[in-house]
Amino acid sequence: MTWTNTRPELQAASTGTSVSDAAIEALVHANHADPFAVLGAHEVAPGEWEVRALLPGTRSVSVIGRHDDGVLAEMELVHREGFYIGRLSANEKPRYRLKASTAGHDWIALDPYAFDSTISDEEIAAIRDGGDGRLPKVLGAHHVEIDSTDGFRFAVWAPSARRVSLVGDFNGWDGRRYPMRLHRSGGVWEIFIPGLMPGDRYKYEIQGPDGTVIPLKADPLAFAAEHPPATASVLRKSEKLEWTDGGWMKTRMEGDKRKLPMAIYECHLGSWARVPDESNRYLTYRELADRLIPYVKDLGFTHIELLPITEYPFDGSWGYQPVSLFAPTSRFGTPEDFAFFIDAAHNAGIGVLLDWVPGHFPNDPHGLANFDGSHLYEHADPRQGFHQDWGTHIYNYGREEVSAFLVANARFWLEEYHLDGLRVDAVASMLYLDYSRKPGEWVPNRHGGNENLEAISFLQRANAVAYGTDPGIFTVAEESTAWPGVSAPTYAGGLGFGFKWNMGWMHDTLHYMQEDPVNRRHHHHHMTFGLVYAFSENYVLPLSHDEVVHGKGSILGRMPGDRWQRFANLRAYYGFMWAHPGKKLLFMGGEFGQEREWNHDISLDWHLTEDALHSGVQRLVRDLNRVYRMSPALHERDCxxxxxxxxxxxxxxxxxxxxxxxxxxxxxxxxxxxxxxxxxxxxxxxxxxxxxxxxxxxxxxxxxxxxxxxxxxxxxxxxxxxxxxxxxxxxxxxxxxxxxxxxxx
The missing domain is CATH 2.60.40.1180 (Golgi alpha-mannosidase II)
Known part of the structure; x- marks a missing residue:
């Protein structure tokens, strides 16, 4: 082998190599479990080093200096699939770059295998905590500087995997190029790639415990993602978001939420309004900040509740089947754009709640299901780990790392994006092991009961962490049964939520309002029964999206009588609701009497507001919110x-x-x-x-x-x-x- 050396302190090395043929074969076939033990610079004898690189598709490779183009060693191709070895002498571990020639061009890059690990055992242990806020700082892709070099560090939890490789636009999606380092103590795989840029796309190629390479996986801790139906994770520079809402953040700490007026406008961002002249496109987060927030403020609502915006693959799930729990959906813009929306809401005096979904996740091949070739996030037994109704998986709340992942996610949204609260979806499905299951289709707990003890502990912990992160926030449970103490504090044995949706009130009163007035005398109890238990929890009265889908029609569509009577019934019902004990929630479109059932693919029927009866409902909702807000009698003792x-x-x-x-x-x-x-x-x-x-x-x-x-x-x-x-x-x-x-x- 011939080589050149422009540095006098480096001398020629021997031509032998300590890498076995078996190790080389394993690397070139992406089967090696410890690539850092082979690749990079290794001292094979005192003062003698081998630089080894796997660069498929290259014609020639040289080792050059870190800060100049002087050739330190010409690398020898020792395997036709692109395994090279360069030999040199040095008194210490060489600092170098690789210069390669391909069929199309030459390139120079730093070698990821020249860098040592930057994750400590203490940080890896943090993935079992979640409550201290460190988990999303350890796992995921983070822009860092190592040895004066900018790049992204990647870390993913996949303890059952034989091999994990980082793939993306930067390496031709070739799983042989960047196999990762395994930290066996925590099952975390890690690699630092110099020179990557925000916006680059990536995934993980994972070889399962049986040797099967499973479909490419998105990063569970991705902070940004591609616009669906594309499914890659996207690099985001971890810079602090710009906020101007300091006054709001301070003010929200004041007062008891149970005694303050709370009127929530529930909103699906993808169908609140579209742009018909531009192929019916979505409004962006910034456009929504300019249009939605002033509208909500004008109507007098105190909060906007967003249907889930954590990245989700299928529009028809409305966000309730998320894949990337740490990434705001790219449908409406970037994470910075989403922060701009929150900031604008706060500066307008509007709080923002997020529908949060820790109850289940979809089985999309790029998601969490069968993540490392094992049932990592979900229960292996389908009687515990699969929702038959929704075709989704159930988290294994009893596994420390899974519970920590979800708890950390709750804290992340509250801290990173200044959200004012979380409304937790489908809590009943989490609490009951036999939820929507027949005898024999569920597994009792250790006491023989149907309570999901692990889910109970998780919810208590998540609420404790949420309120511990910022006492100014609040959490809300969508819980449809009579489970006791949903909004009771954890120290008293409750689940620790701030509020609970009053589903019974909603079902009873809508049942009454659908009756012809001549028959209402026979259903009078439906309007009064809610007061029997109205103060057993801290309640929110919901007229939510669930009441205007799946053939139920609109709220207005349920009202009996001729057109005038239908609107009169709706106005009377809203008046009843706003004066009833409990905080208020109304799904978008209800404020002006949307006629048709909600369709997530199109805009609300805003043209209806030009009609006197529809605009009259809108005017009433504005005045109801004003009176409710201004009258202490109507909100101070809601609970x-x-x-x-x-x-x-x-x-x-x-x-x-x-x-x-x-x-x-x-x-x-x-x-x-x-x-x-x-x-x-x-x-x-x-x-x-x-x-x-x-x-x-x-x-x-x-x-x-x-x-x-x-x-x-x-x-x-x-x-x-x-x-x-x-x-x-x-x-x-x-x-x-x-x-x-x-x-x-």
Whole structure:
């Protein structure tokens, strides 16, 4: 072999090699379990070094200096698949680059196998924690500087794999090029690649325990991803996001969330509005910041709740089958664009919640399923690890690393993107081992019960970490059963959520409203039963996306009667909801009475707002939010039994309901009355606790909302006439199909 050397301190080395033919064969066939033991610079005798490289497709390779192009050694091709060895002498480990010639061009690059590991055993141990925030700083792809060299360090947990290789645009997606180093103590594979740039695409090629190379996997800790249907992970430089929401972040720490007004606008970003003139494209995060946020603020909502935006492959899942849990979906822009949206919301005084999905994940081949050739993230037993209803896998919450992965993900969204809370999807499916399963299709817990003890511990831990990260945030459970203590603190044995969706209230009241008014007397209990348990949890009253899909039609479409009556029923129902104890949530389109069922592929029917009845509903929702926000009686004791008193709950024959809402100041009261028939009720007497003027502050039958304008001429004076067990009473007119709010002045 001939070689040149422009550095006098480097002398010629011997021509022998310590690499066995078996090791070379294993490398060139991507079967070697420890590539760093072979590749890179290795001292084979005192002062004698071999630089070894596997560069398929190259014609010749030289070892050159780190900072100049002087040739240190010409490399010998020792295997036709591109395995080279260069020999040189040096007193210490050489610092070098590789210069290669291919059929098309020459290139010079630093050798990834010239760099030592940068992950400590302590950091690897962090992947079993998750709560301390280190996991997403250890795993994933991170822009780092090593030995004065910029590049990206990759680390992935795959303990059952025989071999893991980094593949991407930068190496022709060739799994032979960048096999990774295994840290056996934690099952973490790692490599540092110099010179990669933000925006480069990558995946992992994994050889499973049986030797099978499984489909390429996206990075579970990817911080950005390709626009679906493309599935690669995308490099993102880990720079601090730019924030201007310091005032909001400080203010949100103040006050008890249970006592503050909370009206949530639930939104699917992909169908709130589209751009028809540009192939029906999505709005970007920045366009949504300019349009959605002012709209929500104008309507008086306090929060936006986003259907899941963690990267997901299938539009029809609405985001509830995510693949890259640490990456905002690229459908609407970059992670920086998403941060811009959050920042804009905060500067407008709007909080942002994210629907978070730790209950299941899809079986897409590039996702978490069978990740390293084993059931790594999911239970192996399908009776524990597979949702038959949704065709998705269930996380193995009992595995430390899996629980830590999910807990770290919750903390990541709250910290990295300043989110104000997480609404956790499908909690009931997590809590019950027999959820939607027949006898014999589930495995009891160690006590013989149907409670998923590992999921319970995970949820308690996730909530504890979330609130420990920032007490200004809150979490919400979508939990559809009577599981006790969902919103009770973990120290009291609860799950630790801040709030729980009141699914029972939603089902009962919608059932009532769908009935023809002539039949409502027989279903009166559906409107009152919710008060039996209204204060057993901290409740959010949801009219969510789930109520306008799968053939259910729209909320307006459920209302009986002719067109005027349908809108009157809807307005009366919203009035009932906003005055009922509990925080409020309304899915987009409901605020203007969307006629058709929600379709995730097209925009809302914004043209409807040009119609008087639809715009009237929109105007009502704006005023409901204003009155709710401005009246302490309507929100301060949303979660306390002392904030509510029935005035009349048993007038089923007239389908009338009346109640008091009280603020923390007992003299701060609101009187609410509902008439769920099309017959006006004049001279209806309601008992009240105090004398004075009771101003009519909201009437869903007002003309500006599209109603018949029957009302109480601005208010009524209390009479010293006892009624309903109270020393005073007011004589009111209840318009047809209406809810009326009176505020004592």
């Amino acid at each position: 306390e039994e002392t904030g509510f008193e029935w005035i009349v709950s048993d007038d089923a024959d007239h389908s009338v309901l009346g109640w008091l809402r009280k603020g923390e100041d007992e003299s701060t009261i609101a009187v609410i009355a509902c008439n769920f028939t099309p017959i006006p009720r004049e001279g209806y007497r309601l008992g009240v606790p105090f004398p004075g003027l009771y101003e009519e502050v909201l009437n869903t039958d007002a003309q500006l909302y599209g109603g018949s304008n029957v009302g109480n001429l601005g208010g009524v004076e209390a009479d010293e006439v006892p009624c309903h067990g109270r020393p005073y009473s007011i004589l009111v007119t209840l318009p047809p199909l209406s809810t009326v709010y009176f505020q004592r002045r």
